[in-house]
Amino acid sequence: MSQTADSVVDQIEHEHSHAGPRKGPLRWLLTVNHKDVGTMYLVLALVALLVGGVMALVIRAELFQPGLQLTQPQFFNSLTTMHGLTMIFLAIMPGLTGLANWMVPLQIGADDMYWPRVNNWAFWMLPPAALLLWWGFFMPQGAPGGGWTMYAPLSSTYAPPSIDFVIMAIHIMGISSILGALNIILTILKMRTKEMKLWDMPLFTWTWLITGFLLLLAMPTLAIAVTMLLTDRHLGTGFFEAAAGGDPVLFQHIFWFFGHPEVYIMILPAFGVVSEIVPAFSRKPLFGRTSMIWAVIAITFLSAIVWAHHMFTVGLPVEAQVLFMYTTMLIAIPTGIKIFNWVATMWRGSMTFEAPMLWALAFIFLFTIGGFSGLMLADVPADYQYHDTYFVVAHLHYVVVTGSLFGIIAGIYYWLPKWTGNMYNEALAKWHFWLSVISVNVTFFPMHFAGLAGMPRRIPDYPMQFMDFNMISTVGAFVFGLSQLLFIWLLIQTIRGGKKAGDRPWDGAKGLEWTLPSPPPYHTFTEPPSRQTVHDEGPHGYH
């Protein structure tokens, strides 16, 4: 390399290390700073949460009583489809990636992500993808209504033109996720401060390392599935066309080979957040740290061999049904271990109940309920009845809303004082928590009953006997939705000012992030943390 190039690199490195943020709005477009990128991911997730939430509220309003009051069936189907896609790909996944961008470098003593420019690029793919996705509403025949699962042939040859836009959006979001995952994996493996052993990493970083690998498995699979839909539509490939010798069920196999790992992509980092918070507010080390990590690895492995449990009614050979029933049941064991370990961490602790801990506790209670219904769904003879009913809707929302989303909110409350330097308003946070946790159960618990009573999912209208359950759910959904406005108000308040948080606002919290000032300077760990600091903040620092 020539001298000139070297000195240019030196200069960039130098500016990179010491310069503050760029002035003006170009800061956000051009930033390669992991904190800025993390913030942008979180803002996008919040916007998508509101957009997807409004869709959910229109759905719930339509379902308030029998008969059609607000939407035509096709528009209703578009709403359920886009609600699912929006929440999964634009709210939950970016929310977790935002937490990773902010916290992984801080937790491992790295000065930034491994590929800062790729980091910027991975984020900035998402807003155009979001526009492509939502544009379908303004196209002839409206947005696709075949469900977020996009089963063929309803979402291939029978779909409106907007499905092509959705497929493109999924491709872009997939590339973004793959780049993000590679970046996080490489950051953790290559940029971790030398003093930190792999097994001593914080649990949040651990879960994201494993999630990164799971993303590398799942996202290309989704890309394959939607590309085959696209070629079936436009090139006559007939992969999923029975009349052309193809098989509609093949799509489901490929989709769920992505789809089930996807569920764990959304929950593992939330496990990580809860594993940070519970010890901090119990003032006690995480119980069974090593078994927690192995449980996550086991769940990850199993998540790749359970996909057909979404397909027990498609006419699989009985041998396949037995096999997938067993693998699915096995997931209960590592998941159980995680819950037992959290409970054991609290046992004989010295607990306090600030907002992050409240959300983490709600996560443990309610995710466990989602786990119970999951165990019931694994049981094939009973699943013949549960499948495609509101019982499944209840199950998946207990896992994704009170699981993934509650985990993200817990993480935001936990790290918000670090990010902003200000304490949030604890009274407002309590209101937000109690309103949310009550209303979320009012919304989703009756769905168990509706499903058991026989209400199919994805219908805009329903027989009279399901009315009471639906009315209760709708009331709960509106309270839950409106409660989130308190959260937004709290976030704005905290960013603008408030009581100074101090470097370590939680006296029981451990981790390298708490050794930094609040808010942290634009560039952190340009000097690696000392061996002593890494030891004191790590799992061996309690004694």
Added chain:
Amino acid sequence: MMWKRLLLALTTLSTAVGAAAQEDPSAFNMTRGVTEVSRDAFDMHMLLFWICVAIGVGVFGVMTWSLIRHRRSRGAKAAKFSENTTVEVVWTVIPVLILVGVAVPATAVLLKTNAESPDPDLVVDVHGSQWKWEYVYPDEEISFYSNLSASSRDASRLDAKESPANAPDYLLDVDNHLVVPAGKNIRLRITSDDVIHSWWVPQLGFKRDAVPGQFNNADIRIDEPGTYRGQCAELCGSGHAYMPVVVEAVTPEAYAGWVAQKQQAAAEEAEKASAPYSREVAMTQGKKIYESACAACHQANGQGIENTFPALEGGKITTGPVEGHLKIVIHGSEKNPVMQAYGDQLSDREIAAVITYERNAWSNDTGDLVTPQAVEAAR
């Protein structure tokens, strides 16, 4: 633990509110149903439910105890322990044993449910199609479509004047029931003519997807005569909520009578169909076909639904050249597959009649009389 109590109170409240409004209190739980399959599913469901309750009481109990006792405000000092091999082994082994305990009966039931009887008394082919079910009795040479009943359809429109509460068995009622003999082994061979549907009657204990290009067999035996209602369970497009399943199990004698009646009706239909074709005959026959095949989308008044289903009254195709009208009914729409190819579902004469009806009903007055010969030529 304020919120837990509140949650419990709310759940109880919602249960009570619901129960008061429901005639059948068992509607909070899975139905026990009327077949061995449904009873097995119910038993597995309850077994798992009680196991989950037991685990829940244990885990949430310990957690709640800890939340009450081990809080700093009560002066709790944090212990230092962070592992204990014994308990970790125990809470790995116990779940394994529970799962084995569940897997054994579940496997047995699963194998039993999927076993096919070698010699069924009756075979019925079930075809899902947007948005109705077709039932074909190959040995009895009976076949018919089962459409959402008119009362439900009228009450289900966005601008409906009738309340759903006044429609009998709203969204669970059809014009033609699937009639089967009680106490006999029935084999359903379920498939689809277009997208994936799922045939489901909760009281019969299972659902099976209707997948184009494959037959999924389901053997059932309904012990008690009665009428059992269900719905399509797999999202199949805009009419997904509007294709119920109604099974009527009757005594074998009544079944034999029904078969004879159906066969006679079919013979009469055939005779009528061979009667001289006239405008009057075409309009009457066409109206009937329109109501069962077309009205679900284009509406009985021919107005369609804005932006989704085109209006036929004053429509470009229905008042334009006959060739275009024949083409879209026989071959379906190239642009929008929701408009199916009715050439496969209806006879020449039926298509001729329905097109004649569409071109002369409401305010349409083309005066055209489309003949079966014209349909044959256009195929």
